[in-house]
Amino acid sequence: MIYEAIIMGMTGDEAVAWAAKQVNPDVVPAYPITPQTIIVERFSDYVNDGLVDTAFVPVESEHSAMSASVGASATGARVFTATASAGLALMNEILYVASGLRLPIVLAVANRALSAPINIHAECTDQLVTRDASWISLFGETAQEAYDETIMAFKIGEHPDVMLPVMYGIEGFIVTHALERVDTLPDEAIRNFLPPKREISHVLDPSEAKTFGSLVLQDYYMEIKRQQEEAMERAYHVTKEVMAEYSEISGRKYEILEEYHLDDAEYAFVTYGATAGNAKAVVDLLRAKGEKVGALKIRMFRPFPGNDIYEALKGKKAVAILDRSATFGSPGTIVQNDLASALYMKQGAPSLHGFINGLGGRVLMHEEKEQIYDQVKQYHADGKTHTQEWVGYRS
Amino acid sequence: MGRVQELIDMTELPMIGKLNKPLKEIVKIDNILTGGHRLCAGCGAGTMARQVTLAAKAMDQPFMITNATGCLEVATTIYPFTAWKVPFMHNAFENASATASGTIAAFEAMKRKGIYDGEQPKMIVFGGDGGTYDIGLQSLSGAVERGHDFVYVCYNNGAYMNTGIQRSGGTPMSAATTTSPAGTKIPGKIKWAKPLAEIMAAHDIPVFTASPFYYRDLMTKTQEALKYEGPAFILIDSPCNLGHKHAPGESLEITKLAVQTCFFPLYSTYLDNWKLTGESLKIAKGQSEKLPVTDYFKTQGRFKHLFEPQWADKLVEIQKTIDEKWERLKKKAGF
Numbered sequence: 001m002i003y004e005a006i007i008m009g010m011t012g013d014e015a016v017a018w019a020a021k022q023v024n025p026d027v028v029p030a031y032p033i034t035p036q037t038i039i040v041e042r043f044s045d046y047v048n049d050g051l052v053d054t055a056f057v058p059v060e061s062e063h064s065a066m067s068a069s070v071g072a073s074a075t076g077a078r079v080f081t082a083t084a085s086a087g088l089a090l091m092n093e094i095l096y097v098a099s100g101l102r103l104p105i106v107l108a109v110a111n112r113a114l115s116a117p118i119n120i121h122a123e124c125t126d127q128l129v130t131r132d133a134s135w136i137s138l139f140g141e142t143a144q145e146a147y148d149e150t151i152m153a154f155k156i157g158e159h160p161d162v163m164l165p166v167m168y169g170i171e172g173f174i175v176t177h178a179l180e181r182v183d184t185l186p187d188e189a190i191r192n193f194l195p196p197k198r199e200i201s202h203v204l205d206p207s208e209a210k211t212f213g214s215l216v217l218q219d220y221y222m223e224i225k226r227q228q229e230e231a232m233e234r235a236y237h238v239t240k241e242v243m244a245e246y247s248e249i250s251g252r253k254y255e256i257l258e259e260y261h262l263d264d265a266e267y268a269f270v271t272y273g274a275t276a277g278n279a280k281a282v283v284d285l286l287r288a289k290g291e292k293v294g295a296l297k298i299r300m301f302r303p304f305p306g307n308d309i310y311e312a313l314k315g316k317k318a319v320a321i322l323d324r325s326a327t328f329g330s331p332g333t334i335v336q337n338d339l340a341s342a343l344y345m346k347q348g349a350p351s352l353h354g355f356i357n358g359l360g361g362r363v364l365m366h367e368e369k370e371q372i373y374d375q376v377k378q379y380h381a382d383g384k385t386h387t388q389e390w391v392g393y394r395s
Numbered sequence: 396m397g398r399v400q401e402l403i404d405m406t407e408l409p410m411i412g413k414l415n416k417p418l419k420e421i422v423k424i425d426n427i428l429t430g431g432h433r434l435c436a437g438c439g440a441g442t443m444a445r446q447v448t449l450a451a452k453a454m455d456q457p458f459m460i461t462n463a464t465g466c467l468e469v470a471t472t473i474y475p476f477t478a479w480k481v482p483f484m485h486n487a488f489e490n491a492s493a494t495a496s497g498t499i500a501a502f503e504a505m506k507r508k509g510i511y512d513g514e515q516p517k518m519i520v521f522g523g524d525g526g527t528y529d530i531g532l533q534s535l536s537g538a539v540e541r542g543h544d545f546v547y548v549c550y551n552n553g554a555y556m557n558t559g560i561q562r563s564g565g566t567p568m569s570a571a572t573t574t575s576p577a578g579t580k581i582p583g584k585i586k587w588a589k590p591l592a593e594i595m596a597a598h599d600i601p602v603f604t605a606s607p608f609y610y611r612d613l614m615t616k617t618q619e620a621l622k623y624e625g626p627a628f629i630l631i632d633s634p635c636n637l638g639h640k641h642a643p644g645e646s647l648e649i650t651k652l653a654v655q656t657c658f659f660p661l662y663s664t665y666l667d668n669w670k671l672t673g674e675s676l677k678i679a680k681g682q683s684e685k686l687p688v689t690d691y692f693k694t695q696g697r698f699k700h701l702f703e704p705q706w707a708d709k710l711v712e713i714q715k716t717i718d719e720k721w722e723r724l725k726k727k728a729g730f
Contacts (some may be wrong), residue, residue, distance in 0.1 A: 026504040029497055036570030053508045056501035059493060060537030066532065067490035071461065074484055077505055079497075097486055198509050204482050205496065206457035206516035211477035212486030213467045 002251040005183035012143040012175035013038035015182045016082065016108045019150035021046045022190045026077035029057035029068035033087040034120045035172035036110035040082060051287045062087035066094035066105075073103035074212050076203035077217075078196075081105065084172060085112035088126045088370045092133070098165045099134035099228060101212060104157030104198075105165040107135075111273065111324075112172040113360040118173065121361020122171035124273055126302070128334045130167070133225045134228045136185040136235050137302035138168035139273040143180040145299075148250060151190060155242045158198050160192065161234040171274040171324070173361065189249055256300040257308050261287060265294030267376060268313060268350070269369070270321045272298040272335065275358065279322060282369040291310045293373060298335065306342025313343070316350040318380040320372050324358040340386065351385040364392045414453065414615050421453045421614070425480065426549045432471040432478035437643025439633035439650065440467045442607045443550050444521065447629075448481065450614035451519060451621055458517040458621075459484065461498065463491035464525030466557045466635075467550065482516075489530035492538035492547060496521045499543045517621055518545035523567030524632075525555040528589050539598045539626040546620040549591065550633035560638040564589040567658075568713055569706075572638070577700035582709055587716070592664075595628040601665040603629045608651040612661060612673040619663070632659040640696025652691040655683070657721040662728065669727040679730045685721070688714050 010018060017039045020028070030040045047056040057072075065081050075081040083091060088109055098105050100105045113123035127137060136156060140146045148202075149168040157166040170176055185193075204212055216224060236256075244255035260280050262268060269279040276297035286293045296312050296319075298305075313319060323333035332340055336354030343349035355377050357364045368391060379387055414421065427448035434441040444467060451458050458483040462468040468485045471478040486494040486548045495518050503510035522531055524668035527549040535547060554572045555561040562575040568587045571577035575584040596602040602621050605613035613631065620627035632653050634646035641649060661675040670676075677683035689710065692698035701710050 026508065026510070027497060027500050029493075029500070053504060055507075057496055057541065058673070059496070059499050060540070064490060064493035064496075064534050064537055067486055067493035068497030070486050071494035071623035072483060072501035073497075075498055075505070075511075077510075079501075094485060094490065196508065198676040204459065204484055206459055206482060206502075206513055209477075209480045209482060211472050211479055211483040211485075213468075213483075214472040214474040214477065220474050235593040242667060340431035 001249060003185050003189040003249055006186060008182050009179055010182045011038060011177050011179050012146040012170045013110065013177065014042055015143040015147035016150050017046070018040035019147045020080050020197055021052055022185070022187055022195060023078070023080070023151060023154060024052045024196070024283070025054050025080040027055045027057060027069070027079045028074035028081060029059050029065045029072065029085070030081050031059050031062045031065045031087060032089055033084045035112055036082045036084040036087070036108070036177040038176065039108060039110070039161055053196050054089045056385045058334065062090040066091040066098065068096050069105045070094060070101065070103055072097070073105050074101065076200045078198055079105045082108035082110070082111040083124045085114055087147065087169040088130065089114060092130065095130055095135060095165070097349040098228060100224070102163040102231070103165060104154070104163055106150070106153045106157060107165065107167040109167050110172050110176045111169040119360040120172065122174045122274070123324055123326070123359050123361070124169060124171065125168040127167060128325045131302055134164060134232065135302060136164055136166040136239065137276040138166070138300055138371055139298070140170045140175065141169055141274055141297065143175060143178065143182050144252070146175060147182050147184060148246065148252060148254065151185070151194065152242050152246050152254070155307070156235065156239050159238045160199060162231055162238050164228070164231050164235060169273060174274045175284050183250070183252070185250060193249060202308040225318035232303045236305065239300055256305050257312055258297040258299060259312055260295040260297070262296060262312060264292055266292040266317045267315050267373065268293065270298065270319050270335070270339065272301060273324065275322050275324055278364070278366070278369065281369070282366050282373070285366060285369065285375060286372060291373070299385070301335070304342065306338070309339065310343055310346055310349065313350050314348040318351045318353060318376045320376045321352065321354045322364070322369070323356055326356060326359055330388070332386070351380060353379055353386070354388040356388070356390045362392055368392055405427060414450070414611065415618055418611065419503060420448055422437055424449055426451050427452055427480045428471065429478045431476070433473060434466065434470040434577050435637060435643070436644045437634070437636035438466065439552065439607055439635065439646055442647070443613070443631045443633050444611050446607055446613050446615045447519065447703060450617035451517065456517055456647050458519055459498065461486070461491050461495040461520045463519060463522035463531055464488035465523040466527050467521055467523070469557060485720050488526055490534045490537040490615060491520045491522050491526065491531060492545070496538045496541060496543040497543050499545060520545055520547045521545070522549055523557070524549060524551040524553060524639050525563045528564035528591050536598065539595070539600055542625050544624055544626070546617070546627045546629065548629045551649045552633045552635035552638060553588070554638050556635045556638045565591065568716070569701055571700060572697070582706045583697070585645055592628070592630045592715045596664045600625065601627040601663070601664055603663045604661055605629055605651045606632045606659065606660065606661060609654065609661065609673050617661065638697065641694055645694065649691070649694050652686065652694060655686045656688045657717060658688055658691050658692040660721065660724055662724065669724070671725070671728045679725050679728065684709055686719060688717050
């Protein structure tokens with residue numbers, strides 16, 4: 001059943017806050033950081049105006065935000081928080097505790113460059129480098145996706161087969177502060193999609209002497225870590241199911257990958273987050289010139305859908321990975337490395353060319369993307385299978 | 396605020412004999428921290444934890460524990476076993492207070508929403524001196540400022556004992572540790588311990604110091620702290636025979652000497668209302684003798700170097716400073 005949309009005008013941050021308000025989480029521990037601040041400001045309004053029943057815990061750091069999230073989530077409470085950049089880096093230690101204790105905390109990330117030099121603008125390195133923390137990791141392209149992914153994130157993480165925390169990123173300012181039309185669901189739809197009480201069997205409960213956060217040594221540690229991997233593998237299927245279910249109530253098609261003119265394409269851009277919009281625009285420009293090019297957006301970064309990406313890119317000649325993230329001394333860009341691992345030795349896999357771009361909010365113009373396209377075609381003609389380079393900077 | 400009033404109206408702290416039940420009844424309660432834990436023989440953390448949790452259990456209300464990483468945590472929760480008979484949560488080293496604040500907030504919200512129908516549990520947080528004086532101070536101060544209803548118990552053994560006796564902000568002046576060794580040029584730690592109880596008192600919350608030797612005083616203070624609706628802080632002198640270097644059987648005798656020498660005075664304070672308690676009150680009143688700090692130092696290997704002729708002046712300086720600190724405390728307590 002598709003619910004009739006309630007159309008609103010919101011920035012990406014406001015869309016996240018509005019979705020969080022509708023979910024009405026039990027606990028929101030949060031600490032402000034640009035460009036996430038609007039999320040916690042709006043949510044504070046909802047708390048102080050009595051529009052949510054949430055216990056808002058205005059902690060003194062992001063480390064404490066994630067720590068309080070862990071303490072709250074262990075009770076079976078539904079927990080939401082949000083951060084960016086340095087805040088996510090400060091949380092890093094406790095990200096592993098959250099996933100290791102199998103706590104489905106939901107974390108919105110306003111993707112922002114890391115210091116130094118200090119910079120407050122868009123870059124996804126902050127989120128991508130948490131790839132080994134056993135968090136489900138999604139990216140959103142627009143304020144609409146920010147809204148929708150907020151709601152889906154709870155359902156994915158809390159699924160009894162998963163029980164893992166979920167983070168989803170929207171790029172700083174480009175999405176967080178840009179005003180867009182957002183089609184929202186009525187509260188009733190969200191209550192039906194996400195019942196107020198979590199389904200959970202093992203919780204920190206005053207009436208039961210359970211110990212959480214034990215010291216686990218050589219005899220059990222690896223088994224517990226292996227269970228996380230198995231949960232991550234199940235999360236792949238659960239995420240697909242939840243996105244399909246959400247598509248049915250919202251009328252907006254959600255999948256872990258989004259394909260754009262890929263079927264007959266010989267070349268493709270691979271992107272995630274807001275860059276996907278630019279890539280689609282460039283595909284349109286190139287298609288108008290008769291080029292056989294398409295785009296693939298990776299919505300789910302962890303678990304990494306390697307086989308799905310292979311199926312989508314099989315038979316293409318070459319792809320350009322537009323990676324708005326920095327990595328140094330690496331054989332590829334961050335996403336390119338995963339792609340290379342997923343496609344290696346597979347029949348019909350395209351050659352992979354990674355482009356580090358857009359750091360600290362730098363804009364990559366359409367002309368520059370067209371140049372990348374020409375370059376990738378040339379690499380293919382020259383027989384190059386793998387390159388990594390920086391684009392859009394002054395040398 | 397009714398309970399606050401009850402606390403500050405108490406005229407004679409400590410409330411000796413004012414436990415909510417006779418000790419003869421309280422000792423019938425099964426230990427909350429059971430045998431089979433793997434704390435060292437002679438460790439004060441187990442003793443202090445049993446006293447605190449027995450006092451809490453005697454109050455007949457549900458309570459939970461959050462524990463910072465440290466000896467007490469690692470030695471009592473080795474998977475797949477646990478020594479705890481109450482709900483217990485460990486997150487990490489520096490964040491026990493933040494973790495507890497999330498747990499407390501969760502029950503408040505879930506009760507409000509009708510998702511949780513049990514009683515709001517009391518929360519006791521345990522942390523060592525490393526987890527409290529140093530790495531966990533920000534988290535503790537933040538949680539106290541926000542006013543969550545919890546009792547933070549710092550068991551202070553004066554160094555990072557769990558990792559091998561490294562100096563902390565709670566290590567006493569001149570104590571030898573593995574990172575402040577008794578060298579030929581520098582005699583152990585070169586700074587006094589951070590005044591943690593005073594720092595916590597400056598948050599305008601009830602603050603208590605306690606010693607496991609004076610168990611009735613410790614348990615009474617625990618109950619007072621739990622009765623308070625809001626954050627309260629207890630600093631407990633906790634012996635570590637491996638780190639302090641003495642025989643396991645001497646631990647409690649040594650904590651007694653810490654009080655008798657005014658090295659670790661017993662008091663309660665709330666809103667600048669300072670009250671000496673127990674043995675410290677007797678010393679202030681002249682009813683008990685104040686012993687020289689050397690009586691305390693000579694029991695422990697960590698202070699052994701101070702008795703070499705080279706450091707004779709240092710010992711005099713330490714005694715002088717302890718006397719000054721004691722006089723300042725006495726003055727605050729109205730003596």
